[in-house]
Amino acid sequence: MLEISGLTAGYGHSQVLFGVDLLVREGEVATLLGRNGMGKTTTVRALLGLNPPRGGRVEFGGESLAGATPEAIARRGIGLVPEGRQVFPTLTVRENLVATAANRLGLPEPWDLARIYALFPRLAERAGQYARTLSGGEQQMLAIGRALMTNPRLLVLDEATEGLAPVIRAEIWATLAALKARGLSILVIDKNLGALSRLADRHHVLEKGRTVWTGDGAALAREAARVRGWIGL
Numbered sequence: 001m002l003e004i005s006g007l008t009a010g011y012g013h014s015q016v017l018f019g020v021d022l023l024v025r026e027g028e029v030a031t032l033l034g035r036n037g038m039g040k041t042t043t044v045r046a047l048l049g050l051n052p053p054r055g056g057r058v059e060f061g062g063e064s065l066a067g068a069t070p071e072a073i074a075r076r077g078i079g080l081v082p083e084g085r086q087v088f089p090t091l092t093v094r095e096n097l098v099a100t101a102a103n104r105l106g107l108p109e110p111w112d113l114a115r116i117y118a119l120f121p122r123l124a125e126r127a128g129q130y131a132r133t134l135s136g137g138e139q140q141m142l143a144i145g146r147a148l149m150t151n152p153r154l155l156v157l158d159e160a161t162e163g164l165a166p167v168i169r170a171e172i173w174a175t176l177a178a179l180k181a182r183g184l185s186i187l188v189i190d191k192n193l194g195a196l197s198r199l200a201d202r203h204h205v206l207e208k209g210r211t212v213w214t215g216d217g218a219a220l221a222r223e224a225a226r227v228r229g230w231i232g233l
């Protein structure tokens with residue numbers, strides 16, 4: 001459903017991506033791994049049109065995303081859980097969830113408030129609270145809930161478990177497994193190789209703006225030491 005090949009991108013005069021290849025098949029969970037500064041967030045920004053690609057191909061659902069605006073790309077069904085959560089601090093939990101809600105693709109059984117609250121009961125308890133008063137873990141759940149309310153076909157999570165307590169991390173991983181079981185396609189950027197090896201079908205390692213390794217779970221298990229070397233664990 002998402003196929004990126006030979007992607008190049010950068011900021012001003014500095015080139016950051018020199019050839020990123022990445023594949024997410026329908027209903028799969030794929031990862032993008034790599035040390036800090038290797039270009040993971042830049043890849044996500046290029047995919048979403050926030051920092052448009054300079055070269056290469058990005059195809060989503062069999063169609064090119066070349067030249068598409070971030071709004072158009074979101075409408076085609078890519079939902080982002082951004083690095084640092086970025087919930088709307090002065091809106092309540094409920095207001096955050098409905099702010100960008102839509103079902104433009106007409107998906108059956110769309111996400112609505114009731115379904116999000118069933119997925120994250122803690123958000124239901126805090127529905128009227130301002131988002132800035134939530135804990136980090138709750139803000140992360142809200143960021144995921146907000147992305148789901150756009151009813152995406154592909155959910156992209158940039159460092160969704162960063163800085164969270166282990167018990168909250170486990171909750172996020174369990175949520176992603178439940179979303180996968182519902183058939184959602186997911187691209188995860190994270191460093192938690194243990195959880196990712198259980199959840200993901202396909203892995204991609206970025207090194208200095210290039211995809212240097214891709215493989216499925218079995219390949220990752222065989223070459224774990226090599227991959228750990230690349231991602232600095």
Ligand SMILES: Nc1ncnc2c1ncn2[C@@H]1O[C@H](COP(=O)(O)OP(=O)(O)OP(=O)(O)O)[C@@H](O)[C@H]1O
Binds near residue numbers: 016034036037039
């Ligand atoms: N807005 C920007 N302007 C200029 N350079 C940037 C900008 N954002 C990122 N970079 C540079 O691009 C490179 C890749 O950054 P990017 O954020 O994509 O890495 P990353 O793999 O996501 O790392 P991290 O895990 O630290 O977020 C880095 O060298 C970074 O300094």
